[in-house]
Amino acid sequence: MTAPRPTSPAPSPPPTPPGSAPPFSTLIRTASHAQHTEAENASFMGDLLGGRLGVTAYRRYTEQLWFVYRALEDTSGALAGDPVAGPFLRPELARTAELERDLAHLGGPAWHEGLTPLPATAAYADRVTACARDWPAGYVAHHYTRYLGDLSGGQIIRGTAEKTWGFARKGDGVRFYVFEEIANPAAFKREYRALLDALPVDDLEKQRVVDECKHAFRLNGAVFRELGEEFPLSA
Known part of the structure; x- marks a missing residue:
């Protein structure tokens, strides 16, 4: 996932008044903090954010x-019609097309030829797909760890890429990090946290969502580790 990191979901919400239960958005953030920190401290991400790796990385x-x-x-x-996951599926968050635009800029029109995921990436994607198919609340855990991270700490990567490799500000190469349809990211993140707080599941299911959020960070950390093996600058 030191300075703010790429997977940091959002600034901490206001403190919970004494004697009241914390909102679920606070619980999910604090309960997964250790896994989040472990992922974001991977050597690959440190080298990338420090500008010590080339554009190939x-x-x-x-x-x-x-x-x-x-x-x-x-x-x-x-x-889309699921009462648990459906409210989180906001079209302004969609990133696939922006990633493809960035990859075409980085690798040319044939960027996808021969492209295969790292083993850790394949495991990560498979887990997301399985949750989407069988467990909508688990899908929400992955949705949260990715998209709120993009809106928050992900902006650090954008700034590094623009400065280190000469991409135009918010231009091709960093489109993934530019949410043109979200005029007020802070307000959007407040709305997103409110959706988490209102998640229509019981406490036992919420704990399972927290556990899946931890798992999502571990999956992300595994991708960083394998990338670090490809680009072992810190070693």
């Missing part, structure tokens, strides 16, 4: 994101 990372977001978005149509 950035392209490779972007390729892995494409597999994950295809899994998130190719399955979303079947969940």
Whole structure:
């Protein structure tokens, strides 16, 4: 997933008044903090954010994101009417087309030829697909860890890419991080957290969602580790 990291979902909400239960959006954030921190401290991400890797590493990372977001978005149509996952499926969040635009800029029109996911990426995408098929609340856990991260800490990667590899500000190469249809990201994230707080499931299911959120961060961390093996600068 030091300075703000790419998977940081959002700034902390206001403190919970004494004697009241924390909102679910607070619970899911705090309960997964350790897994989040472990993922974002991967050597690959540190090297990328530190500008110590070349654009090839950035392209490779972007390729892995494409597999994950295809899994998130190719399955979303079947969940549109679902009472648990449906409210989270906002078209302004869609990233696959923007990733493909970035990859065409990075690798040319044939960027997808011969492209295969890393083993960790394949496992990550498979888990997202399985949740979308069988467990909508689990899909929400993956949706949360990815999209709120893009709107928050993901902007750090955009800034690094623009500065380090000369991409035009908010231009091709960093389109993935540019949410042109979200005029007020802070307000959008507040609305998203309100949806989490109103998730129509019982406490036991909420705990399962928290556990899946932790698992999502571990899956993301595994991708970082395999990328670090390809680009072992810190070693």
